[in-house]
Amino acid sequence: MSVTIYDIAKQAGVGVGTVSRVLNNHPNVSVKTRERVLKVAHDLNYQPHAFAQGLARNKTNTIAAIIPFFTNYFFLEVLQGIQDKILTLGYDIMLYGLNENDPEQFESHLLRSTQKGRADGVMLFSLRLPDDFAEKYKHVNHPIVLVDCFHQDFDSITVDNKAGAYAATKHLISLGHERIGMINANPISPPAQHRFEGYKAALIENGLPFDEKLYKSSKIMKYDGFSREAGYVSMIAMLDLPMDERPTAIFVSSDVQAMGALSAMRDHNLKAPDDIAIVGYDDIELAQHIGLTTIGQPMYEMGVLSVGRMLDRLTNRNGSVTHTSFTPKLIIRETCGYRKTEAVSVTNHQV
Amino acid sequence: MSVTIYDIAKQAGVGVGTVSRVLNNHPNVSVKTRERVLKVAHDLNYQPHAFAQGLARNKTNTIAAIIPFFTNYFFLEVLQGIQDKILTLGYDIMLYGLNENDPEQFESHLLRSTQKGRADGVMLFSLRLPDDFAEKYKHVNHPIVLVDCFHQDFDSITVDNKAGAYAATKHLISLGHERIGMINANPISPPAQHRFEGYKAALIENGLPFDEKLYKSSKIMKYDGFSREAGYVSMIAMLDLPMDERPTAIFVSSDVQAMGALSAMRDHNLKAPDDIAIVGYDDIELAQHIGLTTIGQPMYEMGVLSVGRMLDRLTNRNGSVTHTSFTPKLIIRETCGYRKTEAVSVTNHQV
DNA sequence: ATAATTATTGGAAGCACTTCCAATAAAGTA
């Protein structure tokens, strides 16, 4: 139906082998025939058939990405990095979005994307991996790289949540606060755990006590407690404390939660930073709009790097597993009171 | 290397034709052989090779989506609709993101996605189409469906921008405002044009004059003026008017611009709705957080429907072109002053 | 029981490529 290398071969008076060779820039074809073939191919407006190529080469030139939709802004930025990088390499992206943390859908996506001849490799994003994950997929024929999640046995690109939380808390400390609370998401989430660790470490290492009463974690399952609602109820709980026991500053484990916390404060006629200083986490688009001091993550870069890691893995299947961790950075805006000279850069701190 | 239908055929003592027939649920194969083959396939953990199938069937079972990244939340929601629908149909999504409105990248994406054997069809999102688009792609072998953009010659799913703008303006009118301004994006954008038309129509049809001085459009090219900055400068310009000529309410052509406008007001110590009422457009996530009254679009539904349209087109290539338009709806929050009884539903209005 | 249908089945051909091998042509060497 459409033009194939056979058409080109006939028209140019050569064999299909030769056509294939010039189209793939193989050596050992005389310049005259090469030019002739190229001209015919161009005249006929030839386009290779992707699937036929894939079949013959046993290579799809596409990589699959499984991403939870709710990661939202993170998702978008990382994806952009991935795509910009991947285009330069001639690969395509097969997208598998995940609604909520639906294990069944995850399974089906994973199965599909690791199916023979569909993609060369799979990237998993921000996923809490099932217990049997490693055992099940370790020996699958597809490279798997983890982005923003971790497992010892797979290549991963992560961001150091502990360091980020440490930086956020340290910032509050350096601003002179001594009663620093934390509003955390649901501790079943690994990032939530790590952010808590960073918070606690910053307190201890700077001679401040860790006070149970100033720490509120969420039991909400939806989005693992990384939601506006979760932030709201945690803050309400926090404000239940007697006036003089309240924290003067709070590190909130995500910007959306911070949004909720802020509106709880508003409902109590409290303002940030005047009444309570707030640091968020994530630097979502919103944060900029409302002047939220927060922790930013190099999402675009992570995307770019993760493609690089995937390609490495594709060309060297037996290389040893690597783990790369990015350091997030503090972004100072208005919700803590802006005191430039006292800003702390996380890069000075090694966890 | 991996298990093929030949392995199954051998093991089950039948021919490959038979294997293929049972795997594809073709009739005319005895139940005993069918069961035998199925068992062997299961025991061998057989997976069909996607590319080989595609090649033989001349069908990829994937559809390509070209989406500008900056559409952000819209992008995400529509995509979710698409994917939920498409999964039930056994298709995959190939994603081509667009950075800004880069015509060159658009061209290359389109070329790639319409390449033989890569995808069965292409969906284009929120794109200002180049002039030579129709001429160039009308007779390409791939179905193309347009989402949130329009061209006479291609199937499209859009949302009625004029109706949305009308509803927004009408809401302001019904609240008693008489000096209603509009802050628009760059008029080169079709949605910007239509939103302007809706604004103007609402004014005229309700006996209010259209006043040039109360209308500010943007000349900014980035994001076609749908940006926070654009909103900010437009509002500043608006506030340059003498006190008594200022509008008492403003319809802003997008929520991000509204964010900018709101912060310009804040810089002038003005508040919404007390000093000036504001309606936005888009209902981005942010809008909910800041209580912005705005116009919401059924993004998820659009995604679902667009897949449906694509499938129709795939099964009937010569059917006539269809255009579907969704009616957006007014979402009343706080930036106009909340007066429930006077809320106007756009569904009562036919453009 | 025999002929005529109808239901299964095997396997070749085709899908559009790549790659390898043998064959031919060109160039180099003595």
Added chain:
DNA sequence: TACTTTATTGGAAGTGCTTCCAATAATTAT
């Protein structure tokens, strides 16, 4: 000039599937 060596070249085989056609087996009708 005759013999190697090297550079091109054509085309068969292979990639893993579907589908069509002819052949065989099972049913039904006579």
